[in-house]
Amino acid sequence: MRHARLSWIELGGYLVLVAIGYLLWLQFSAAREMDVKAAMHAFQAENQAKSRAVAVNIEGSFRQMYQGIRTIARLPTVRALSSESHSLQEDARVSAQEIYNNLAENLSVSELYIVPANFDPDRVDVDPVTPEAPLMTFDEFIVGRNADQNPGSATFTKKSKIEEVEIFEYRAMRQQLDYLASRYDNENIISNLNYPAIASGEVITCDNTHYSPTAPDDNDRKGIVYSVPFFGFDGKLRGIVTAVVLSNVLTEILPNDGYALGNDRLGFYRGARQGQLWKQVSPRGEVSLEHVAYADSVPLDFPDVAGGWSLWSAVPTAVFLKSPAVQSINERFKTEVIILILGSVALTALLRWLAHRSSTVERHNRDLALRIQERTAELANAKKIAEEASSAKTQFLARVSHEIRTPMHAIVSATELLRTSRPDRSARAKLEIIDHASQTLLDIVNQVLDLSAIEHGALTVNSVEFAPLALLSETCDMMRAVADRKGLTIVVESAPNTPARHRSDPARIRQILVNLIANGLKHTDAGGVTVRVSSDVSGVLAFDVIDTGSGVAEDDREHIFQEFYRGANSDGSGLGLAISRQLVERLGGTIDVNEAHPHGAHFRFTIAADPVAEAAAACEAQNLPESKRNLTTVVGSGMHILLAEDNERVRGLLEETLQQFGCVVQVARDGEEAVAAACQTRFDAILMDCSMPKLDGMRAASRIREIEATSVAERRRSRIIALTASAYPSDREACLQAGMDDFLSKPFKRDELFHVLGITLKATNKTAAVLAPVAE
Numbered sequence: 001m002r003h004a005r006l007s008w009i010e011l012g013g014y015l016v017l018v019a020i021g022y023l024l025w026l027q028f029s030a031a032r033e034m035d036v037k038a039a040m041h042a043f044q045a046e047n048q049a050k051s052r053a054v055a056v057n058i059e060g061s062f063r064q065m066y067q068g069i070r071t072i073a074r075l076p077t078v079r080a081l082s083s084e085s086h087s088l089q090e091d092a093r094v095s096a097q098e099i100y101n102n103l104a105e106n107l108s109v110s111e112l113y114i115v116p117a118n119f120d121p122d123r124v125d126v127d128p129v130t131p132e133a134p135l136m137t138f139d140e141f142i143v144g145r146n147a148d149q150n151p152g153s154a155t156f157t158k159k160s161k162i163e164e165v166e167i168f169e170y171r172a173m174r175q176q177l178d179y180l181a182s183r184y185d186n187e188n189i190i191s192n193l194n195y196p197a198i199a200s201g202e203v204i205t206c207d208n209t210h211y212s213p214t215a216p217d218d219n220d221r222k223g224i225v226y227s228v229p230f231f232g233f234d235g236k237l238r239g240i241v242t243a244v245v246l247s248n249v250l251t252e253i254l255p256n257d258g259y260a261l262g263n264d265r266l267g268f269y270r271g272a273r274q275g276q277l278w279k280q281v282s283p284r285g286e287v288s289l290e291h292v293a294y295a296d297s298v299p300l301d302f303p304d305v306a307g308g309w310s311l312w313s314a315v316p317t318a319v320f321l322k323s324p325a326v327q328s329i330n331e332r333f334k335t336e337v338i339i340l341i342l343g344s345v346a347l348t349a350l351l352r353w354l355a356h357r358s359s360t361v362e363r364h365n366r367d368l369a370l371r372i373q374e375r376t377a378e379l380a381n382a383k384k385i386a387e388e389a390s391s392a393k394t395q396f397l398a399r400v401s402h403e404i405r406t407p408m409h410a411i412v413s414a415t416e417l418l419r420t421s422r423p424d425r426s427a428r429a430k431l432e433i434i435d436h437a438s439q440t441l442l443d444i445v446n447q448v449l450d451l452s453a454i455e456h457g458a459l460t461v462n463s464v465e466f467a468p469l470a471l472l473s474e475t476c477d478m479m480r481a482v483a484d485r486k487g488l489t490i491v492v493e494s495a496p497n498t499p500a501r502h503r504s505d506p507a508r509i510r511q512i513l514v515n516l517i518a519n520g521l522k523h524t525d526a527g528g529v530t531v532r533v534s535s536d537v538s539g540v541l542a543f544d545v546i547d548t549g550s551g552v553a554e555d556d557r558e559h560i561f562q563e564f565y566r567g568a569n570s571d572g573s574g575l576g577l578a579i580s581r582q583l584v585e586r587l588g589g590t591i592d593v594n595e596a597h598p599h600g601a602h603f604r605f606t607i608a609a610d611p612v613a614e615a616a617a618a619c620e621a622q623n624l625p626e627s628k629r630n631l632t633t634v635v636g637s638g639m640h641i642l643l644a645e646d647n648e649r650v651r652g653l654l655e656e657t658l659q660q661f662g663c664v665v666q667v668a669r670d671g672e673e674a675v676a677a678a679c680q681t682r683f684d685a686i687l688m689d690c691s692m693p694k695l696d697g698m699r700a701a702s703r704i705r706e707i708e709a710t711s712v713a714e715r716r717r718s719r720i721i722a723l724t725a726s727a728y729p730s731d732r733e734a735c736l737q738a739g740m741d742d743f744l745s746k747p748f749k750r751d752e753l754f755h756v757l758g759i760t761l762k763a764t765n766k767t768a769a770v771l772a773p774v775a776e
Helices: 002-073 090-106 166-183 247-251 317-321 324-354 359-420 425-455 468-486 506-522 576-586 648-660 671-680 697-710 729-737 750-757
Strands: 109-116 136-139 198-204 222-231 237-246 259-263 268-271 292-299 309-316 464-466 489-494 502-504 528-535 541-547 591-593 602-607 640-644 664-668 685-689 719-724 742-745 771-773
Touching (some): 002 090, 002 222, 002 237, 109 222, 166 198, 166 222, 309 317, 464 468, 468 489, 502 506, 640 671, 648 664, 671 697, 697 719, 697 729
Parallel strands (some): 489 771, 640 685, 685 719
Antiparallel strands (some): 109 136, 259 309, 292 309, 528 541, 541 602, 591 602
C-alpha cells in the first residue's frame, strides 16, 4: 500500500512538473515577444533620430545655397543691372565668382546664372543657332571654376556657344520669373529682406559631369533649378539669380540606400545612390509593411515658397533581425529553454527523492522557508523605507536651499547698495550685522548641502592637471573682499620646491582653502592670514593656513573637526572644518591644527597629488603679470549687458548695481524676451536667470547659441552667465552644456558678479597679494 501511495504522489508531481514547464515556456515566449517589441521601438527611435539628423544636414545644405544666392541678389551692382546690361562690374563679378566657387566646392552647384526679368529662351536672338542667353553664367564644366561665361565679354568665343540642351533650364527659369513676377513684383512685399526662393522640377541640364558619351542617359544630366529674385533700386523685380544642382549629386549626400528625397508638388523622388529599396517601398506607402522594420517621412524646411519637400527613410526587417539587441534576445531565449529542460530533468530526480521524505521534515522545511520569506520581505521593506527617507531628505534640502537663496540674494544686494549710499555710522553698523547674518546663513546652507552629498556618496572627485600656486593665488583673490572689510591682509607664499603642475581635484582643494581662510578671517581682528604651499620629495602637496587671531583652545583641538562642534570662540554652524576634513580624506590626505603655534591658529592639510613633468617655466605664478598683482578699476566701462530675471526685486537691485558702475543695462522678464533682445542687439554679456516663465534660462541660452551659429552677419559671441538659486555641481554642468560661459549661485556678492563680467575694483596696498618664497 505504501509503494502504491508513493507512485500516485510521484505521478501527481510529474503532472505538476509538466504544467509548470509548459507555463514557463509560455512565459519565456511572451517575454521574448515583449523584448522584441521593445527592441523594435528602440530601433525605430534610433532610426528616427538618424533621419532627423540627416534632415538637418540637408536643410543646412539648402540654406547655405540659399544664403549664397541671396547674397549675390543683394549686391548693389547686380541690383543695378537692367535688361540692356550684359556684364557685371569687376568687384561684383569677383564677389559672385567667390560665392559660386564655394557653392560648387561644398554643395556641388554645377551652374550659376544671373537672368534678367524679360529673359525669353524661345525668342530668336542675334545668333539664330542658339537661344537667348542670360546676362551672366558661371559654369565649372564649360569654362573652369575661376572664370565666367559672359556673352558680352571679349573671352566669349564660338567655342563656348550655349548648348541647345540648356533650353530646358532656361524655360524653367522663365516659369520661375513668371511666378515671382505674379507674387513678388515689388521688393516692398518682402518682409525683413527674406527673399523668396523657388525650385523647379527636374530638367535636363547642360552639365556633362555625370554624362557618359558611351552610355548616354538623360537621367544623368537631370537637375533642379533653384532661384532667388533680385530687385532694382526702384524696388521693381529685375531678374533672378539661379543655381543648378544635379539630381544625382543632390542625393549623394544621403547616407545610405534607405533614404530618398522627394517633393510631391514637383513629382521629384530620388534615392541615395539610385538604390532599389526606396523604389520597392513608396515614400507614400503604408508604414506597417512586413518587410520594412522602419519607414518614415520627415518634412524638410527648405527656403522654397512652394514647399513640399520631405526626406523618406526605411530600414528592412532583415537589418533589424540581425541587430545586436535581437541577437541577444534570441540567445537569452535559447538559454532559458535549455535551463528549463535541465531544470525539468533535475526536478524529476528531486521528486523521487522528496517522495521518501517524511511529512515532519517537509512541514519543517515549509515553515522555515515561510519565515525566511517573511524576514526577507521585512528587510526589503525596511530598506525601501530608508531609501525613500534618504531621497526625501535630499530633495527637501535641495528645495529649501533653492527657496532660501533667492530672498537671500535680495538681502545681500540691497545691503551692498545701501553701503554705496554713504550711510552714517549707526546705519553702517546695522548693515554689517545684516551682511554677517546673511553670510552665516548662506554658509550653513552650503555646508548642510555638502554634508548631505558626502553622506550619500554623491560627492565626486576628479583628477585633473592644475597649477598649485595659481590655484592658491586665485582663491586668495576671492577672499580679499572679506579681508578688506575688516582691514586685514592675505599673504600668499610658495616654497621653492613646489612643482609648477600637479594632478588632483582643484575644485575640492579650493573649497578646503576657502573654508580655512574664512575661518581664519572670522577669528582675526588685526594682522591677517598667511597661506603657504609646499611639496616634499614624494610629491605630496602641503597647504598651511596661519592667522593672527584668537587661536584654538586646547580643549577644542580634539573635537574641532567633528560635525556640529562649536568651540569656545565659534559662532558658526560647526560644519566647515568637519566638511574640510572629509574632503581632505577623499583626496587621500590628512588635516590637523598645530598645537605649537604661539599666536592665532595654524591649520595644515596635505593632498596626495601626482606631480606633472616640469614645464619651461618652473613656477609660473612667481612671475605673474602686473595685472594679476595690482588690479585696476574698469568702472564706467560702458559694457552693454542684458539682464534676464523674472523676480522684480532682484532684477531692480541688479540693474541699479550695474548702472552705478557705468554699465548699460537692458532687462528681459522671461526667456522669450531675452532671446528676442539677443537677436536684435549684440551684448557684451547676458546675465541669464535659469528659472523663468515661458522659456527657462537654459533653453533660452541654447536658442541664442543656435541663432549665433546660423547668423549670416559676423558678430562676436556674447558671454552668457547663469544666475541660479541651485548650488549643486550638476547644475553648473547643465548650464555649461546649454552653452553658457560662467555660473553664479545666488546669493552672490557684487565682487563675484564683477569678477565674471571682467569689472574689478582697484586693490589697495594693504590687501594686495604678496608672493613670497618660503625657505626650505
